[in-house]
Amino acid sequence: MRKLLFSLAIMIGVVFTSTADEGMWMLQLLKQQKLSEMHALGLKLEDYDIYNPDGASIKDAVVQFGRGCTGEVISSQGLVLTNHHCGFGQIQQHSSLGNNYLDDGFWAMRQEDELPNPGLTVTFIDQIEEVTAWVKECLVRDRERDKEGIFYLSPAYLNGLAREKAGEQFLNDHPGTEVEIKPFFEGNQYYMFTKKVYSDIRLVGAPPSAIGKFGADTDNWMWPRHTGDFSLFRIYADKEGNPAAFSTSNVPLKPKRWLTISTRGVEEDDFAMILGFPGTTHKYYTSWEVAERRDIDNSVRIRMREVRQDALLEEMLHDPAVKIQYASKYAGSTNAYKNAIGTSWAIDMHNFEQVKRDQQNRLAEWADRKNKPQYTDALKEIECIVKERADLRYRSWMLNEAVNRGVEFSTIPTAIAEHLVKALEDDDQAEAEKLLVQLESAYHQFADKDYNPGVDRKVSKKMIAAYMQAVPEEHYPGAFHLIASDFEGDSDRFVDFLFDQSLFGSEENFRRAVSGATLIESLRNDPMFLFAKSVRDEAASLRAQLASYDVPLSLARRTFMEGMLAMDEPYTHFPDANLTLRISYGKVKGYQPRDGVVYKHQTTIEGVMEKEDPDNWEFVVPEKLKALYSTGDFGPYAMPDGKLPIAFAATTHTTGGNSGSPVMNGAGELIGLNFDRNWEGVGGDIQYLPDYQRSIIVDIRYVLFVIDKFAGAKHLVEEMELR
Ligand code: ARG
Numbered sequence: 001m002r003k004l005l006f007s008l009a010i011m012i013g014v015v016f017t018s019t020a021d022e023g024m025w026m027l028q029l030l031k032q033q034k035l036s037e038m039h040a041l042g043l044k045l046e047d048y049d050i051y052n053p054d055g056a057s058i059k060d061a062v063v064q065f066g067r068g069c070t071g072e073v074i075s076s077q078g079l080v081l082t083n084h085h086c087g088f089g090q091i092q093q094h095s096s097l098g099n100n101y102l103d104d105g106f107w108a109m110r111q112e113d114e115l116p117n118p119g120l121t122v123t124f125i126d127q128i129e130e131v132t133a134w135v136k137e138c139l140v141r142d143r144e145r146d147k148e149g150i151f152y153l154s155p156a157y158l159n160g161l162a163r164e165k166a167g168e169q170f171l172n173d174h175p176g177t178e179v180e181i182k183p184f185f186e187g188n189q190y191y192m193f194t195k196k197v198y199s200d201i202r203l204v205g206a207p208p209s210a211i212g213k214f215g216a217d218t219d220n221w222m223w224p225r226h227t228g229d230f231s232l233f234r235i236y237a238d239k240e241g242n243p244a245a246f247s248t249s250n251v252p253l254k255p256k257r258w259l260t261i262s263t264r265g266v267e268e269d270d271f272a273m274i275l276g277f278p279g280t281t282h283k284y285y286t287s288w289e290v291a292e293r294r295d296i297d298n299s300v301r302i303r304m305r306e307v308r309q310d311a312l313l314e315e316m317l318h319d320p321a322v323k324i325q326y327a328s329k330y331a332g333s334t335n336a337y338k339n340a341i342g343t344s345w346a347i348d349m350h351n352f353e354q355v356k357r358d359q360q361n362r363l364a365e366w367a368d369r370k371n372k373p374q375y376t377d378a379l380k381e382i383e384c385i386v387k388e389r390a391d392l393r394y395r396s397w398m399l400n401e402a403v404n405r406g407v408e409f410s411t412i413p414t415a416i417a418e419h420l421v422k423a424l425e426d427d428d429q430a431e432a433e434k435l436l437v438q439l440e441s442a443y444h445q446f447a448d449k450d451y452n453p454g455v456d457r458k459v460s461k462k463m464i465a466a467y468m469q470a471v472p473e474e475h476y477p478g479a480f481h482l483i484a485s486d487f488e489g490d491s492d493r494f495v496d497f498l499f500d501q502s503l504f505g506s507e508e509n510f511r512r513a514v515s516g517a518t519l520i521e522s523l524r525n526d527p528m529f530l531f532a533k534s535v536r537d538e539a540a541s542l543r544a545q546l547a548s549y550d551v552p553l554s555l556a557r558r559t560f561m562e563g564m565l566a567m568d569e570p571y572t573h574f575p576d577a578n579l580t581l582r583i584s585y586g587k588v589k590g591y592q593p594r595d596g597v598v599y600k601h602q603t604t605i606e607g608v609m610e611k612e613d614p615d616n617w618e619f620v621v622p623e624k625l626k627a628l629y630s631t632g633d634f635g636p637y638a639m640p641d642g643k644l645p646i647a648f649a650a651t652t653h654t655t656g657g658n659s660g661s662p663v664m665n666g667a668g669e670l671i672g673l674n675f676d677r678n679w680e681g682v683g684g685d686i687q688y689l690p691d692y693q694r695s696i697i698v699d700i701r702y703v704l705f706v707i708d709k710f711a712g713a714k715h716l717v718e719e720m721e722l723r
């Protein structure tokens, strides 16, 4: 019976390939792929309104914010909207106990007050071009140099090709222009992107964390949600509008295109679409990779982060200064932790192993019929590699999660220290002096204002103990053996010893050692240095051993994917996310998480007040917001029933990197700002879940309300185009 249903499904064809609303589609193929479906759902625009290679379109208002988020231009003066959590690092950098923008928010009332952010960039995509045939020709041309056969996926090689294609002259003549070629479908297709990268990006506004991060980690990845997760930046350019390094003579960018904003709100089942830069998905995992992800990667991550977060939280709740110092690190840790839990849940709940097995069986049967054994062989190869690398992968994940991420001092600058010892041994004075300066600067970069040795000492004790329990002794990095030989197995005493004796253990120790006469001896025998170096060596050795599987696995995956593309109609598949510009579409919609429970599509300020808890930092509601609530003074931003909208949910297929993405209605007007997904939906990175997966979106009316009524920065709203 199973078999019969299965062949039936093959005959119908489309069943397995994609469900409505699934997909992160490439803009330049919209017409061939999804435009008519989008029209049927309520899109009023044509493909060229969204993407027009010959003129301005919505695409030109969507930017990559930093390296991992999306943003959108929302005024003729280069104002950019993104999430609070995307600007979090910058807001934190400008914050201190005296000027606490994390707690109090920040609003530049004049452009002169906007704050520069060294290192932050905003990237526009100027051109997208398919270059598959050309890249394949170059790969043949360069095969002599490609000893290991890895060029076809190598960013360095592909970006070299991109520069070759664009021409050095062109790149020199256009400062801030960058080109990139990216592989799609595991290296079966290639696209080239011409980008403009702006680097003078200033902070314009951010709500207090009690709004921008309301619900914090308890609510992260959860619906119903009540977070005003937004912040505002501005792009500055030189007088000609070109990218330029920060300068007081720079002026706000006059962009090609900015989004208009709809304050009319949304109804359930309304059309919604999202443009953005989704990071990574695994739609084309095989069943074996699904199991590996759950049983090794996620399982290690969940267990080790629990240990680290418990330890960190204790310190943070104890001391407000530590709470600021570790806010970003803690949030980063819990974010991927909860995602891992949700993903493993979805893998089991929806039997992803079977879903992917069906996918690969369908390919195997087709390959049989067409006499294309290479596709079946590729599947066997993947199965075999996943099995063989299991132990190494486990140890590598363990070392990474427990030690590299959990023990901060495992990342002290060991390489420079080594070079310095060498220079001192060789009596190379000049070199030694140079390296000493480098070491001091690298140490201070490590022990920056957000590093607290007292916290690291406590947390590391927990992490090292957990690591030692989970990994067999013969696989410990070398330095761990001291714990048995010199500390009677007491890893806490070992950690205390490291901090007390090491020159990296405190600023004081460091000062004393670098000004002392016996620096060479201190460095050579420094226990923390030896520890970090031995962790580094073990990580490198694991990486090297695992790397021997990478090339064959990638090749097998390329062949597998080639088979999938050959088997199905052209334009059926969307490529896995790879931080390139994509469009997702669907409907505004609630969902049913469990039997008998129904979640609506929209939340309101009533929920903020329900969740309020003045004794829990995650759910504190600012006084000013409470005052506006009690008078019902929501200005023009209220819903028809008088309530203030906060967030809504939609069936759009999104992932990490889509944070800050514009959510638009059928007319292409901005209705919200994507910032999260529900945890029942994070498994969508492997398999889209139409009934469960929802993008979580701040309602644009809440954003406008906070800027205007809460912060009194009405001039910013006046800069925008409201419809
Ligand atoms: N889950 C969202 C995204 O992946 C938001 C993360 C930031 N918020 C937080 N509480 N950690 O990245």
Ligand code: GLU
Binding pocket: 068, 069, 654, 655, 656, 657, 658, 659, 660, 675, 676, 677
């Ligand atoms: N918060 C995520 C981000 O930073 C988006 C949520 C998701 O993974 O869908 O990109």
